[in-house]
Amino acid sequence: xxxxxxxxxxxxxxxxxxxxxxxxxxxxxxxxxxxxxxxxxxxxxxxxxxxxxxxxxxxxxxxxxxxxxxxxxxxxxxxxxxxxxxxxxxxxxxxxxxxxxxxxxxxxxxxxxxxxxxxxxxxxxxxxxxxxxxxxxxxxxxxxxxxxxxxxxxxxxxxxxxxxxxxxxxxxxxxxxxxxxxxxxxxxxxxxxxxxxxxxxxxxxxxxxxxxxxxxxxxxxxxxxxxxxxxxxxxxxxxxxxxxxxxxxxxxxxxxxxxxxxxxxxxxxxxxxxxxxxxxxxxxxxxxxxxxxxxxxxxxxxxxxxxxxxxxxxxxxxxxxxxxxxxxxxxxxxxxxxxxx
Amino acid sequence: xxxxxxxxxxxxxxxxxxxxxxxxxxxxxxxxxxxxxxxxxxxxxxxxxxxxxxxxxxxxxxxxxxxxxxxxxxxxxxxxxxxxxxxxxxxxxxxxxxxxxxxxxxxxxxxxxxxxxxxxxxxxxxxxxxxxxxxxxxxxxxxxxxxxxxxxxxxxxxxxxxxxxxxxxxxxxxxxxxxxxxxxxxxxxxxxxxxxxxxxxxxxxxxxxxxxxxxxxxxxxxxxxxxxxxxxxxxxxxxxxxxxxxxxxxxxxxxxxxxxxxxxxxxxxxxxxxxxxxxxxxxxxxxxxxxxxxxxxxxxxxxxxxxxxxxxxxxxxxxxxxxxxxxxxxxxxxxx
Ligand SMILES: Nc1ncnc2c1ncn2[C@@H]1O[C@H](COP(=O)(O)OP(=O)(O)OP(=O)(O)O)[C@@H](O)[C@H]1O
Ligand SMILES: [Mg+2]
Ligand SMILES: [Zn+2]
Numbered sequence: 079x080x081x082x083x084x085x086x087x088x089x090x091x092x093x094x095x096x097x098x099x100x101x102x103x104x105x106x107x108x109x110x111x112x113x114x115x116x117x118x119x120x121x122x123x124x125x126x127x128x129x130x131x132x133x134x135x136x137x138x139x140x141x142x143x144x145x146x147x148x149x150x151x152x153x154x155x156x157x158x159x160x161x162x163x164x165x166x167x168x169x170x171x172x173x174x175x176x177x178x179x180x181x182x183x184x185x186x187x188x189x190x191x192x193x194x195x196x197x198x199x200x201x202x203x204x205x206x207x208x209x210x211x212x213x214x215x216x217x218x219x220x221x222x223x224x225x226x227x228x229x230x231x232x233x234x235x236x237x238x239x240x241x242x243x244x245x246x247x248x249x250x251x252x253x254x255x256x257x258x259x260x261x262x263x264x265x266x267x268x269x270x271x272x273x274x275x276x277x278x279x280x281x282x283x284x285x286x287x288x289x290x291x292x293x294x295x296x297x298x299x300x301x302x303x304x305x306x307x308x309x310x311x312x313x314x315x316x317x318x319x320x321x322x323x324x325x326x327x328x329x330x331x332x333x334x335x336x337x338x339x340x341x342x343x344x345x346x347x348x349x350x351x352x353x354x355x356x357x358x359x360x361x362x363x364x365x366x367x368x369x370x371x372x373x374x375x376x377x378x379x380x381x382x383x384x385x386x387x388x389x390x391x392x393x394x395x396x397x398x399x400x401x402x403x404x405x406x407x408x409x410x411x412x413x414x415x416x417x418x419x
Numbered sequence: 420x421x422x423x424x425x426x427x428x429x430x431x432x433x434x435x436x437x438x439x440x441x442x443x444x445x446x447x448x449x450x451x452x453x454x455x456x457x458x459x460x461x462x463x464x465x466x467x468x469x470x471x472x473x474x475x476x477x478x479x480x481x482x483x484x485x486x487x488x489x490x491x492x493x494x495x496x497x498x499x500x501x502x503x504x505x506x507x508x509x510x511x512x513x514x515x516x517x518x519x520x521x522x523x524x525x526x527x528x529x530x531x532x533x534x535x536x537x538x539x540x541x542x543x544x545x546x547x548x549x550x551x552x553x554x555x556x557x558x559x560x561x562x563x564x565x566x567x568x569x570x571x572x573x574x575x576x577x578x579x580x581x582x583x584x585x586x587x588x589x590x591x592x593x594x595x596x597x598x599x600x601x602x603x604x605x606x607x608x609x610x611x612x613x614x615x616x617x618x619x620x621x622x623x624x625x626x627x628x629x630x631x632x633x634x635x636x637x638x639x640x641x642x643x644x645x646x647x648x649x650x651x652x653x654x655x656x657x658x659x660x661x662x663x664x665x666x667x668x669x670x671x672x673x674x675x676x677x678x679x680x681x682x683x684x685x686x687x688x689x690x691x692x693x694x695x696x697x698x699x700x701x702x703x704x705x706x707x708x709x710x711x712x713x714x715x716x717x718x719x720x721x722x723x724x725x726x727x728x729x730x731x732x733x734x735x736x737x738x739x740x741x742x743x744x745x746x747x748x749x750x751x752x753x754x755x
Contacts, residue, residue, distance in 0.1 A: 149703075154590070154594075200443045201443055201446065204440075204443050204444065214440075215436060215437065215440050216440060217436050225429075228425065230420075230428045230429065230432065231420060231428065251431065251432070252431075252432050252435030252436050252438075252439060405433065405436070408429060409433045409437065410433075413434070413437045416437065417437065417440060
């Protein structure tokens with residue numbers, strides 16, 4: 079029997095990662111682009127570009143981010159094609175390809191997707207990924223995270239990504255609709271908010287959403303500022319220092335009311351005897367979770383209901399794909415065989 | 420947790436994850452709302468109404484047959500014996516996401532204006548040969564002009580007498596990144612030619628007893644209980660969009676009734692309602708569908724025939740959108 083390769087894939091709005099049982103791990107930006115014309119194709123020397131490469135050549139590309147706002151847009155052939163390219167690319171990185179060391183028919187893949195995508199277009203998503211690997215299990219991303227962390231019981235996962243903030247209460251069962259919630263306030267909406275606030279304060283400055291995102295990833299915070307946030311941007315063509323401390327705070331804090339509200343609401347739905355345990359077992363993941371002061375701000379909100387503990391997971395990049403990999407390996411052969419084909 | 424217990428839990432989780440995937444492959448709905456009975460399950464896969472609700476959960480049917488979905492649930496067919504009632508929807512068992520516009524810091528710049536029907540699909544027609552598709556296009560154009568004059572950006576899903584599938588309309592709306600979606604229709608109530616009114620819909624499980632009854636009839640063979648359908652829908656709509664859509668619907672309905680009653684004192688306020696219209700399901704932004712009048716009432720048809728009355732309607736729609744947008748903007752400026 080040929081060697082089976084198990085992989086876990088986290089298909090995110092902004093970043094996608096893969097962890098494989100051969101020890102390989104990779105992360106790419108979730109962008110896929112096709113050269114717009116013959117000229118671009120000649121320059122780029124390829125039919126499709128993925129990840130960072132795609133972003134940096136975006137002017138020459140028809141650029142797609144297939145899971146914008148956590149959903150795979152229906153009716154967009156290009157977005158489906160982009161998901162497929164992204165998956166193939168990730169698999170190629172760990173050695174799976176036609177001429178590569180592992181053939182696709184020997185791969186068992188667990189793919190974690192934003193919970194909203196699974197809720198609204200499960201079947202469509204599955205069809206879009208058809209034929210890429212032999213055996214494919216699709217799960218919600220927060221579930222993969224929980225599984226990877228062994229957080230199976232009395233835990234609340236809050237995953238603040240780019241497109242969505244996903245909540246998932248783990249109560250020892252595969253999460254159902256009741257256990258999961260999604261907000262579209264997340265990294266992208268903070269970027270948009272921050273851009274708007276900066277434009278309002280400095281109408282002359284020339285700022286793009288890409289610059290704003292970079293600043294946010296460096297200086298994000300809620301609560302008390304530990305230092306002033308000073309950035310450099312062209313104002314009428316001249317590089318100028320701008321103080322965006324207040325704007326940064328306001329944009330990042332736009333997360334708090336909806337996230338707090340949702341967190342408290344989900345906690346209130348937990349069986350009373352377990353509420354305290356769940357409150358003390360809240361796990362923050364995703365890039366947005368890196369925002370300084372966020373765990374403390376959420377804990378402050380928990381004080382209204384008797385207090386709680388919020389942990390942030392270090393090394394958030396691979397938690398989802400590592401969780402998927404763990405699941406892939408733990409699943410019995412018999413289960414995999416049912417899904418193959 | 421002991422190691423043995425942990426293994427047990429893991430085994431269960433894996434089993435459930437695979438079962439869930441197998442269900443998807445077989446085209447079954449989520450487990451939580453599935454009837455237990457085996458026969459019922461088989462029926463379920465055949466019943467067309469069920470397919471409709473699967474569409475809402477799985478969105479695959481949408482692709483194959485958008486028009487017939489709407490036909491099944493369009494207001495013209497559902498509402499046959501309408502009790503006159505005021506706005507307001509009974510609360511459902513499952514709370515929608517408690518997110519406010521203030522929290523989301525929404526602001527409205529781009530409005531998608533959707534003129535109902537078109538081309539081979541005339542929509543409701545009247546004895547006087549006034550067709551819904553013409554009325555909706557005319558009002559949409561008037562509304563577009565008003566919005567543009569007031570600094571909004573407008574994207575129209577239909578600009579001529581063309582058939583545009585609902586799915587295509589939703590695609591246009593989503594790809595042009597609209598902030599809100601406003602669909603314009605004219606009602607047709609076959610039995611009640613004497614009364615006429617205005618109603619505005621947003622996406623959700625229905626609050627209309629006639630639709631509930633219709634659903635119940637259909638569901639006798641589907642294996643779904645009405646309660647299950649409601650649950651399915653309610654879960655689907657637990658997003659921030661729903662609260663916003665309701666607020667937009669409220670403002671628009673208020674302006675329509677308030678402004679048009681002056682011209683037509685007999686106009687009834689049929690209120691804000693929820694219904695699972697496909698075009699509302701498929702759009703990504705707060706979305707409403709306004710039934711701005713009734714084709715089945717002759718005096719109203721005569722009124723709809725008049726350009727000044729249609730302008731009046733467009734203005735009322737504009738006022739509603741404007742009211743919605745100003746609240747969103749105000750809360751933003753205050754930085755709540
Ligand atoms: N230090 C930081 N502070 C705040 N936000 C950050 C930081 N670092 C990264 N982010 C944001 O986190 C988001 C990316 O997070 P992540 O990789 O978890 O998203 P994703 O998994 O691709 O998205 P989703 O979970 O919505 O599918 C981006 O919006 C990014 O700007
Ligand atoms: Mg993520
Ligand atoms: Zn109509």
